[in-house]
Each structure stands twice: as C-alpha cells, then as structure tokens.
Amino acid sequence: MPNSPALNAAKAPPLELTDGSRVGIIGGGPAGSFFAYFLLHIAQRVGLDLRVDIYEARDFSALAPMGCNMCGGIISESLVQHLAAEGINLPPTVVQRGIDSYYLHMDVGSVRIETPLHEMRIAAVHRGAGPRGAKLPLRFRGFDGYLLELAEAKGAQVVRKRVGSVVWDDGRPQVTTPDGARQTYDLLAVAAGVNTSTLKLFQGLKPDYKAPVSTKTYICEFLLGEETIRKHLGSSMHVFLLNLPRLEFAAFIPKGDYLTFCLLGHDIDSGLVQTFLASREVKRCLPPGWEPPKDFCHCSPRLSIHGAKHPFADRLIFIGDCGVTRLYKDGIGAAYRTAKAAAVAAIFAGVSEDAFRRHFWPACRRISNDNRIGQLVFAVTHLIQKLRFLRRGVGKMVSGEQQRPGARRRMSLVLWDTFTGSAPYRDVFLRCLHPAFWGRLFWDTLAGNLHPNHTSSRG
Numbered sequence: 001m002p003n004s005p006a007l008n009a010a011k012a013p014p015l016e017l018t019d020g021s022r023v024g025i026i027g028g029g030p031a032g033s034f035f036a037y038f039l040l041h042i043a044q045r046v047g048l049d050l051r052v053d054i055y056e057a058r059d060f061s062a063l064a065p066m067g068c069n070m071c072g073g074i075i076s077e078s079l080v081q082h083l084a085a086e087g088i089n090l091p092p093t094v095v096q097r098g099i100d101s102y103y104l105h106m107d108v109g110s111v112r113i114e115t116p117l118h119e120m121r122i123a124a125v126h127r128g129a130g131p132r133g134a135k136l137p138l139r140f141r142g143f144d145g146y147l148l149e150l151a152e153a154k155g156a157q158v159v160r161k162r163v164g165s166v167v168w169d170d171g172r173p174q175v176t177t178p179d180g181a182r183q184t185y186d187l188l189a190v191a192a193g194v195n196t197s198t199l200k201l202f203q204g205l206k207p208d209y210k211a212p213v214s215t216k217t218y219i220c221e222f223l224l225g226e227e228t229i230r231k232h233l234g235s236s237m238h239v240f241l242l243n244l245p246r247l248e249f250a251a252f253i254p255k256g257d258y259l260t261f262c263l264l265g266h267d268i269d270s271g272l273v274q275t276f277l278a279s280r281e282v283k284r285c286l287p288p289g290w291e292p293p294k295d296f297c298h299c300s301p302r303l304s305i306h307g308a309k310h311p312f313a314d315r316l317i318f319i320g321d322c323g324v325t326r327l328y329k330d331g332i333g334a335a336y337r338t339a340k341a342a343a344v345a346a347i348f349a350g351v352s353e354d355a356f357r358r359h360f361w362p363a364c365r366r367i368s369n370d371n372r373i374g375q376l377v378f379a380v381t382h383l384i385q386k387l388r389f390l391r392r393g394v395g396k397m398v399s400g401e402q403q404r405p406g407a408r409r410r411m412s413l414v415l416w417d418t419f420t421g422s423a424p425y426r427d428v429f430l431r432c433l434h435p436a437f438w439g440r441l442f443w444d445t446l447a448g449n450l451h452p453n454h455t456s457s458r459g
Helices: 005-011 030-045 077-085 143-154 198-202 226-232 270-277 280-285 331-348 353-359 361-386 388-403 410-420 425-432 435-450
Strands: 021-026 050-055 097-099 101-106 109-114 122-124 157-159 165-169 172-176 182-184 187-190 213-216 218-223 236-240 247-255 258-265 297-299 302-306 316-318
Touching (some): 021 030, 021 172, 021 182, 030 050, 030 143, 030 331, 050 143, 077 331, 097 247, 101 410, 109 388, 109 410, 122 247, 143 157, 165 198, 172 187, 187 198, 236 280, 236 410, 247 270, 247 361, 258 270, 331 353, 331 361, 353 361, 361 388, 361 410, 361 425, 388 410, 388 435, 410 425, 410 435, 425 435
Parallel strands (some): 050 157, 101 236, 187 316
Antiparallel strands (some): 097 122, 101 109, 165 172, 172 182, 213 302, 218 297, 236 247, 247 258
C-alpha cells in the first residue's frame, strides 16, 4: 500500500548530521566537554561544519561550591596516557600533585605500594578552581575548566545559562532557558551528572529513560599546607581498609596545600564520617593533635552505582554519569570513553536511536558488564575488611612483594588497580584467578596469623 508505515519509514530521510547541523550539550563537565571536543575534532577532519552549544551555568574558575563538580579529582594513569595519545597533555597548572604510590592502611598495619610500572603516574586535580576559602591568587587551574576551554578552542559555544525545559519541536529537541530563549537542535547530548534536577526534564520527553541508581558519598577538603602534606603524606594516596559499616572505600588525596578526604560506600552520613576521622589508623597519618576545623569545604554528592536504562533515542543521548559510568572508580575515564563513542557514532552512523544502539551502546554495555565484576571485586574487599585474619594475610603478602626486588607483585597490582581504577575490573578479577596468587595468599595468611605482628613499611 502506498501509504503504509513501512513504506513511509523507508522513504524517510536518515537521521544524520550535515553541514550546518546544530548540536546542544547540557552540562560542561568532563563528559560534555569531551563530547564537544571529539565531535568537533572528528567533524573538522571529515569536512563537516557543525554548530555546538554547551549549556553550563557554573563558572569553573570560581572557588567551591560555585565552581566545583563534587568529585575526588583523581585521573588514573590509564586515562592520562589515553589523553596524551589524543594530544591532550595535562599542564602543570592543572595537576595539583602527581601520585607515585599509595599506602594501604589497616588495623593490622600499613604498607606502601609503588606504581606497578615506574613510568605510571596518577594525577590529582581540583574539579573547580579550588576549595572554599582558598587563598588568592590561585596557583592552579581546575580540571573541568581546562577541558571546557579545549572544547571552546575547537569551536564550541558556551551558553552560561541553566536549562529550564526541553520539549520536542517537530521531532527535534528544543531547549528553553529561564530567560525564555529557545533553540532547536539536530542532536541533544545530556551530560548533567546525577547531582542535578536536570534529569527530571526528560521524564515526559523520554518516559522509558530511567536515571542511574545512586548512593550518597562524602568529600571534603582540609587546608594543611604544602610542607605539612609533604612531611606526613608525601606524594602518595592513602587508602583505608577499615571494618566500618557501610564504608567500601576511603582515601586521602594530597593536592597542593589541601588534603582531600573521600569516603565511598552506602549512604555515608555524618556519624560514619566522625567515626572514620576518629580511628587510630586515620590519626596516624595526620599531624599530632590535628583536629578537623569547624569550617571547611565539604559536600555529600550522589554517586552512580547502576547505569541508566535506555540512555538514547532519536536525536537524544545521555553520556557520562547520567548514562553509564564505572563503579566507584575512574568516573572521568568513563566520561571520556562514552563521550568519544557517542561522538564517533553521531558523525559516522547518524543520530537515530538505532545508530546509537549499534554504535554507542556497546561501549556503555562494556562498562556495565565490567561493573558487575566490580561488584564481586568489592564484595571480596568487603570480606577482607570484615575478617582480621585475611587482613593480616593481605598485609604480609603485599609487604613481602614490596620488599623483594623483581618479585611478581600479584597482590600489589590487584590492589593498585582496584583502588585507583587504572584497569577494568575484569582484569583485576582474572589476576585473582591465577593459582600462584591464591597459593601465596594462603601461605602468607597462615604465616601472618601464626606469627602476628604489627608491621608497617612507613619510614
């Protein structure tokens, strides 16, 4: 029949970006900036002229909370290397401190773990210009502001306004700002994270989209001074495996004059924070007699732990935390991967739901599948937190690996990649399956419990 839906669909023009197409991006954090950067970079290489608007009301050059994106601010060495391969080299004014090792702190002792390969480094950054109360002029720039400037240099236009509503305009997404300005786009990318009410705008626009499941975490910044941090914490990230309810992971991250505390787990509250800060293991890392000041920069952001459902449609795509991200670790790396996959799909496959399902969703699915393995990895970590005899075995195994030059550092590598997010959880899990890993762990657990002692590799 000449008017059949199948025939009309066959005659419908493909949904693709062409010269002059307009692309809107809601959110100028890492996912939004990466998407704009790669979209414009690829478009320029294939001779495609696009108009890209990034809606971002925050000023990332401002001190927290106005310029902060509520994140611990760790850039894994794998992401540092990926960015370098893309021609994006983080300048010294952005990297607050290069992390070359970390300390694992438990009630049975502490041990220093060096990078598995000595050329590997982790970058500690501020997401905004710095914590509340930071002294001016600032010595460093924020990571998010730096990425947004890269997107602007590629040709993106930053719209310093909030988004008030999103509706369909003849099959295209239309964005309205509170001042009444409207703009219709050929593609709208949502990179708003999970700590915003922006996602509620899409409840009617795309009813089958379900926002990620999230949990509350805790991040704070304490001013200690560069000399104090160098003396007591050095250039190491300090990780804590403590038997505290609801706590999956806790870390100290040195950054310039500030020390970032980051607690991840299940709905972290003030009581758990106070218990953590009062623990003997934490106090050993800090200057004698130090107490938290009454006024300091802190936040309790939501963290995605399960990805969104149906994060794409015709001319609409969700990237970064509001789509799919890694469990607990390397959220910025996940933003990089999903943003680049979305940009490649949009340029070469089109902006239809089917194009995104075939060319964007596989990258998201790999992260989601890896997160399932990550849940198992953290279940094992939680078991270690609960069982003292296992903590003794892990501590002895790591200490032995670090003290033997040239030794196969199996446990050290597993812990490094688990706590820094430098490798997929799948790789971590596969390393744990090696018979030599379990043989060494069994022997060191037996020896550590037959002859228990409180050892530490700290100098």
